[in-house]
Amino acid sequence: xxxxxxxxxxxxxxxxxxxxxxxxxxxxxxxxxxxxxxxxxxxxxxxxxxxxxxxxxxxxxxxxxxxxxxxxxxxxxxxxxxxxxxxxxxxxxxxxxxxxxxxxxxxxxxxxxxxxxxxxxxxxxxxxxxxxxxxxxxxxxxxxxxxxxxxxxxxxxxxxxxxxxxxxxxxxxxxxxxxxxxxxxxxxxxxxxxxxxxxxxxxxxxxxxxxxxxxxxxxxxxxxxxxxxxxxxxxxxxxxxxxxxxxxxxxxxxxxxxxxxxxxxxxxxxxxxxxxxxxxxxxxxxxxxxxxxxxxxxxxxxxxxxxxxxxxxxxxxxxxxxxxxxxxxxxxxxxxxxxxxxxxxxxxxxxxxxxxxxxxxxxxxxxxxxxxxxxxxxxxxxxxxxxxxxxxxxxxxxxxxxxxxxxxxxxxxxxxxxxxxxxxxxxxxxxxxxxxxxxxxxxxxxxxxxxxxxxxxxxxxxxxxxxxxxxxxxxxxxxxxxxxxxxxxxxxxxxxxxxxxxxxxxxxxxxxxxxxxxxxxxxxxxxxxxxxxxxxxxxxxxxxxxxxxxxxxxxxxxxxxxxxxxxxxxxxxxxxxxxxxxxxxxxxxxxxxxxxxxxxxxxxxxxxxxxxxxx
Numbered sequence: 001x002x003x004x005x006x007x008x009x010x011x012x013x014x015x016x017x018x019x020x021x022x023x024x025x026x027x028x029x030x031x032x033x034x035x036x037x038x039x040x041x042x043x044x045x046x047x048x049x050x051x052x053x054x055x056x057x058x059x060x061x062x063x064x065x066x067x068x069x070x071x072x073x074x075x076x077x078x079x080x081x082x083x084x085x086x087x088x089x090x091x092x093x094x095x096x097x098x099x100x101x102x103x104x105x106x107x108x109x110x111x112x113x114x115x116x117x118x119x120x121x122x123x124x125x126x127x128x129x130x131x132x133x134x135x136x137x138x139x140x141x142x143x144x145x146x147x148x149x150x151x152x153x154x155x156x157x158x159x160x161x162x163x164x165x166x167x168x169x170x171x172x173x174x175x176x177x178x179x180x181x182x183x184x185x186x187x188x189x190x191x192x193x194x195x196x197x198x199x200x201x202x203x204x205x206x207x208x209x210x211x212x213x214x215x216x217x218x219x220x221x222x223x224x225x226x227x228x229x230x231x232x233x234x235x236x237x238x239x240x241x242x243x244x245x246x247x248x249x250x251x252x253x254x255x256x257x258x259x260x261x262x263x264x265x266x267x268x269x270x271x272x273x274x275x276x277x278x279x280x281x282x283x284x285x286x287x288x289x290x291x292x293x294x295x296x297x298x299x300x301x302x303x304x305x306x307x308x309x310x311x312x313x314x315x316x317x318x319x320x321x322x323x324x325x326x327x328x329x330x331x332x333x334x335x336x337x338x339x340x341x342x343x344x345x346x347x348x349x350x351x352x353x354x355x356x357x358x359x360x361x362x363x364x365x366x367x368x369x370x371x372x373x374x375x376x377x378x379x380x381x382x383x384x385x386x387x388x389x390x391x392x393x394x395x396x397x398x399x400x401x402x403x404x405x406x407x408x409x410x411x412x413x414x415x416x417x418x419x420x421x422x423x424x425x426x427x428x429x430x431x432x433x434x435x436x437x438x439x440x441x442x443x444x445x446x447x448x449x450x451x452x453x454x455x456x457x458x459x460x461x462x463x464x465x466x467x468x469x470x471x472x473x474x475x476x477x478x479x480x481x482x483x484x485x486x487x488x489x490x491x492x493x494x495x496x497x498x499x500x501x502x503x504x505x506x507x508x509x510x511x512x513x514x515x516x517x518x519x520x521x522x523x524x525x526x527x528x529x530x531x532x533x534x535x536x537x538x539x540x541x542x543x544x545x546x547x548x549x550x551x552x553x554x555x556x557x558x559x560x561x562x563x564x565x566x567x568x569x570x571x572x573x574x575x576x577x578x579x580x581x582x583x584x585x586x587x588x589x590x591x592x593x594x595x596x597x598x599x600x601x602x603x604x605x606x607x608x609x610x611x612x613x614x615x
Contacts, residue, residue, distance in 0.1 A: 481533030
């Protein structure tokens with residue numbers, strides 16, 4: 001074999017079989033979430049009492065800590081707190097049972113009132129009451145549907161069709177093979193199941209409070225003992241948020257339940273203490289709780305009052321209290337306590353109710369709060385905080401850029417107006433609008449922003465500035481001269497120059513915007529240099545110093561050596577190397593990196609530029 005051929009063969013790379021592609025992280029995450037959901041659903045009989053016990057431990061832990069500070073040993077302190085919880089639950093059940101028994105004793109009176117209301121409805125109107133007419137219509141429709149579904153068979157030959165069919169006797173056999181144990185289980189099962197769950201919850205709560213420190217250490221070991229700081233912060237944050245949520249919920253429910261009891265007592269609804277207590281408890285259940293709370297006293301008021309005054313007053317009482325609680329009390333106390341968005345509360349309620357039923361609806365908010373806290377402190381679970389947290393996931397500048405890029409400046413204008421309510425117009429320029437243009441420039445340098453996108457951002461920014469109006473603007477001062485706000489290379493630089501022009505115009509200066517095309521070698525001689533006292537050249541790309549050097553040279557030749565030139569490198573950090581090198585490399589008089597600094601530099605450049613409004 002020739003030597004050159006052998007060397008070519010040796011130099012040829014040997015193909016290596018590629019390894020199997022790794023599973024995408026999204027697919028792995030979805031598989032883990034599916035496994036977690038199946039586990040939560042299958043093990044709900046055990047997990048629900050544990051979740052309730054953990055929730056109760058958050059409520060009772062401060063009481064145990066208070067007793068511990070009073071030098072009470074741990075075991076007696078925990079036993080006393082759990083015994084107090086048992087007494088409260090038993091007292092609640094006794095009170096509810098007593099009120100229900102009293103309510104049942106007056107059932108005959110309520111039945112007579114309900115019959116009178118039905119008879120009054122049936123007798124209302126001419127030609128039969130409303131109820132009777134509706135009932136008759138329903139009966140006729142049902143009869144017609146049954147006849148259409150079961151057509152009559154033709155009579156057999158020799159059989160008189162008017163003769164009624166013979167009735168076939170039906171054999172009925174009564175079997176009573178159920179054992180006494182089965183009968184007892186059928187009657188006591190619905191009662192014993194909640195009691196068994198309550199017993200499990202109390203036992204779990206007792207052991208969680210007794211072994212609180214040990215369980216915390218085990219959780220830290222599972223989460224990773226190498227990062228004690230992050231794990232401790234996450235646990236403290238979760239505990240504080242859940243405790244704050246429960247405390248605020250108790251206050252909100254009390255401010256709702258107590259007025260309900262007092263109002264129903266004034267209206268005359270029987271057993272007002274029962275309905276006030278149920279309103280307090282049921283408001284722990286999101287969405288469905290208030291509806292259930294109003295239904296019982298409303299139906300009772302219909303049964304008690306022969307007329308309709310009491311039901312209307314009862315409905316009005318609940319409507320007024322619900323509006324006051326939702327619009328005044330909850331935003332003041334409960335709203336910021338969870339750290340969850342409104343959509344997250346709805347989604348969590350649907351999710352946990354689907355998995356665990358009514359108990360899941362009760363636990364939805366506390367469990368999701370814990371997930372949000374984990375997403376805030378664990379990088380791998382950050383998507384939970386993004387999906388369910390109440391903190392903005394995008395800064396204002398990113399939202400403004402996104403809306404301008406989408407060709408929808410109206411929402412960007414709303415964001416700017418909200419920012420103006422909290423600060424001044426110069427802060428809006430430097431903290432929102434200029435960073436938004438910097439994001440667009442970064443996308444342009446990466447090649448992800450097409451010319452159509454640049455045009456949409458530039459035109460949208462111009463429309464945004466025009467929509468903000470002339471609030472805070474001063475009249476142009478005569479004799480101050482013109483300050484040219486010049487675009488460096490593209491439409492985005494022109495939009496940045498327009499921001500500076502708007503700021504100078506609001507300060508009372510005449511600051512026209514010059515497009516980058518007007519500085520080309522063919523058009524520079526057409527630039528109007530009369531009355532120009534300064535020029536500011538805008539670049540969103542701080543690395544474009546060679547282009548800036550040529551632009552400054554053309555402006556020197558056209559405007560003359562006596563006109564100061566300010567180079568604005570908007571994206572450059574004030575302490576970066578680019579601003580320090582820019583003066584020497586471009587021969588500009590000054591360099592500015594934000595609009596506030598640009599205004600100060602223009603004020604300091606020779607006394608040629610005078611602005612009416614100070615920074």
